[in-house]
Amino acid sequence: xxxxxxxxxxxxxxxxxxxxxxxxxxxxxxxxxxxxxxxxxxxxxxxxxxxxxxxxxxxxxxxxxxxxxxxxxxxxxxxxxxxxxxxxxxxxxxxxxxxxxxxxxxxxxxxxxxxxxxxxxxxxxxxxxxxxxxxxxxxxxxxxxxxxxxxxxxxxxxxxxxxxxxxxxxxxxxxxxxxxxxxxxxxxxxxxxxxxxxxxxxxxxxxxxxxxxxxxxxxxxxxxxxxxxxxxxxxxxxxxxxxxxxxxxxxxxxxxxxxxxxxxxxxxxxxxxxxxxxxxxxxxxxxxxxxxxxxxxxxxxxxxxxxxxxxxxxxxxxxxxxxxxxxxxxxxxxxxxxxxxxxxxxxxxxxxxxxxxxxxxxxxxxxxxxxxxxxxxxxxxxxxxxxxxxxxxxxxxxxxxxxxxxxxxxxxxxxxxxxxxxxxxxxxxxxxxxxxxxxxxxxxxxxxxxxxxxxxxxxxxxxxxxxxxxxxxxxxxxxxxxxxxxx
Numbered sequence: 440x441x442x443x444x445x446x447x448x449x450x451x452x453x454x455x456x457x458x459x460x461x462x463x464x465x466x467x468x469x470x471x472x473x474x475x476x477x478x479x480x481x482x483x484x485x486x487x488x489x490x491x492x493x494x495x496x497x498x499x500x501x502x503x504x505x506x507x508x509x510x511x512x513x514x515x516x517x518x519x520x521x522x523x524x525x526x527x528x529x530x531x532x533x534x535x536x537x538x539x540x541x542x543x544x545x546x547x548x549x550x551x552x553x554x555x556x557x558x559x560x561x562x563x564x565x566x567x568x569x570x571x572x573x574x575x576x577x578x579x580x581x582x583x584x585x586x587x588x589x590x591x592x593x594x595x596x597x598x599x600x601x602x603x604x605x606x607x608x609x610x611x612x613x614x615x616x617x618x619x620x621x622x623x624x625x626x627x628x629x630x631x632x633x634x635x636x637x638x639x640x641x642x643x644x645x646x647x648x649x650x651x652x653x654x655x656x657x658x659x660x661x662x663x664x665x666x667x668x669x670x671x672x673x674x675x676x677x678x679x680x681x682x683x684x685x686x687x688x689x690x691x692x693x694x695x696x697x698x699x700x701x702x703x704x705x706x707x708x709x710x711x712x713x714x715x716x717x718x719x720x721x722x723x724x725x726x727x728x729x730x731x732x733x734x735x736x737x738x739x740x741x742x743x744x745x746x747x748x749x750x751x752x753x754x755x756x757x758x759x760x761x762x763x764x765x766x767x768x769x770x771x772x773x774x775x776x777x778x779x780x781x782x783x784x785x786x787x788x789x790x791x792x793x794x795x796x797x798x799x800x801x802x803x804x805x806x807x808x809x810x811x812x813x814x815x816x817x818x819x820x821x822x823x824x825x826x827x828x829x830x831x832x833x834x835x836x837x838x839x840x841x842x843x844x845x846x847x848x849x850x851x852x853x854x855x856x857x858x859x860x861x862x863x864x865x866x867x868x869x870x871x872x873x874x875x876x877x878x879x880x881x882x883x884x885x886x887x888x889x890x891x892x893x894x895x896x897x898x899x900x901x902x903x904x905x906x907x908x909x910x911x912x913x914x915x916x917x918x919x920x921x922x923x924x925x926x
Contacts, residue, residue: 440806441884443511443564447919455506458571461485469577470529470546475506475570491577494521498792506570512562514880516792519841520713520748521578524561531557532572536911546574559906564882565917567910581713581748583755587763588787589775591696591741694817697741700771701813701840704745707762711755714746718837719820722794725833729800730793735776743772743840744791752779794837794846802832803854805862807847809870810879816845819869823849826865830858844879867893883921891923 446452455476462472469491473482480500483493497503497515507513509531512524521527530545543557560568697717704715720740726732736742749755759777766772778784798804811819820836827834831849838846847866851858867877871893877883883891892900903922907914 440808440881441878441886443882443884443917443920444507445885447885450918453569455504455569455571458506462572464489465546466490468546468548469579470574471577472530472544472546472572472574473505474572475504475509477505479503479505479508486577487580490580492517492580494527494576494578495524498795505573505575509561509573510563510565510570511882512880514839514842514844516714516716516746516839518839518844518880519715524575525558527576528557528561528573529576530574531560531570533560533568533570535568536913536916540571541568544572544574548576559910562882564884564921566907566921567916569916579750582750583748583752583779584713584784585747585755585759585777585779586784586787587743587745587759587775587777588735588790589700589743589745589766589772590736590739591700591743591772694741696771697743697817697840698813699769700743700766703765703769703771704762707765708745708747708758711747711749711758712745712841713748714744714839715841716744716791716838717840718742718744718791718794719817719835721833721835722797722837723790725797725801725835726790726793729797732790732793734790735787736774739774742790744787791837794835795848798833798835798848798850801850802852803850805849805851805859807845807862807866807877808879808881809845809847809866810843810876811845811870811873812875813840813843815873816840816843818873819845819866820847822869823847823862823866827858827861830855830861842879864890864893870894885920888919888921889923891921 455474458474458476459478459481460474461477461482462474464471464486466489469486471482471486471491471493478501479493479495479497482505483496483500486493494517495508495513495515496517497508497513503513509524509528514523529548530543531541532544533541535541541556560570701715704712718741720738720742723734723738723742727734747755747759763772763775763777776787778787809819816838817836820834823831824834827849831851833848833850835848835850836845838844849858849862867890870877876894877890878887878894895903900923907922
């Protein structure tokens, strides 16, 4: 993405692929010590067989090396639950530019002796030393995992609500949520899971927020009832809010509803919340159009994927149920599906994880990995759509809302210098103006090294240059990367 591992001029490529052995694993503490060339997915399988999980998970887990993950301080999908590698890496073995082997491969969780040297190399992108071995803390494997894919607040059903007499196909959503729906709470059809009945006509979606439908793709049939809770005799039912007509406030709700849902989610799910991801309508259109994935919910300006992981299935299901009831009652969520088995978990995660793949099929992609305050996270996407107009094919936003991480992507039919000039330095200046970071998790590499000053003050840049000169005076380690030529 930023060219951090791509040779540019006269570099020699160093591969750690053959350094792929697990050195040790402690079954009580969960401490894994391994060589840097171990593939993340294989490490995940190794520790999961022993009742633990890796503290990071990436879409590229099938090919990325743990040494590279540490060198780039990779974030990924479990950051919200387990934090960054600065906290989970216990020790490193690093070869310095002069050939010195720095063995700080500690397995201790607490070591307050002198400077914590390993932190220098985490996120250094290989510019200060070559990581050859890693000691990392692995948390216990969750016994219960739930994934909810939700449609943010959108236009409510215009049809009058009547007692639901239709039966569910395959699995009733009350059972899918562990049977915790209580009388007078939420209509079971409000969270339909893989339903099959036909949908009645509804108002046309707002053209400003909804991408065009995918030709020839059948829509997922979902229950027409989008209602708030009200107890009625004889069934779990809900009263309608009444017919709605398209408007800016009702048909095209803003990002505020996604943020409110996140606040509610944190408050009610607490310690079992392990992921909170969002994607916009254009992302959903791209994965449906290019990858032929099926959306389990209706069209909406925004979608949210929530994962919980814990040790007791009943406890987790009850907390998730309480959150969903609250989200439905407050109107923050109007549709959704919940999965607990592996096949459906993977299907829901694919909608989020394969966005990058779908973008690559859409044309030339300009990628930005930004960290921003959550309340302004999506404003940049909106601003860019207005700024770029017809110059861009798509401007999409998705990412790890729980971490304040926006993946901003712009596509065009082919590379365009005028489009790039419209994007840069505007994106970096906008980010700096909102006290964000120009790189949230992918580093700077070759492409973004000259944008470092948007996120770091001159004193910090000078200190980084001094550290580089001290540890690599000849500039032989991953040259031309991370730091600007002049600081």
